[in-house]
Amino acid sequence: MKFDLTQEQLTATIEALRDYLLRLEIEAAALASLHAADKLVETRLEQAEVVRELFEHYVNL
Numbered sequence: 001m002k003f004d005l006t007q008e009q010l011t012a013t014i015e016a017l018r019d020y021l022l023r024l025e026i027e028a029a030a031l032a033s034l035h036a037a038d039k040l041v042e043t044r045l046e047q048a049e050v051v052r053e054l055f056e057h058y059v060n061l
Contacts, residue, residue, distance in 0.1 A: 010061060017055040024048040 005013070028044035031037040 021051045
């Protein structure tokens, strides 16, 4: 599937992905201090990795 994006849309997408990635990493770090939140930490780290891959993809377009 191919989508045509303007430079403005691409820049906004990259910025949003970067912000979301940072939020997920910060949340995972905060949750890591709570031993009962191990599963949620794992989930957030997995989500962060997916967002990191998307970020890298869009940055390299």
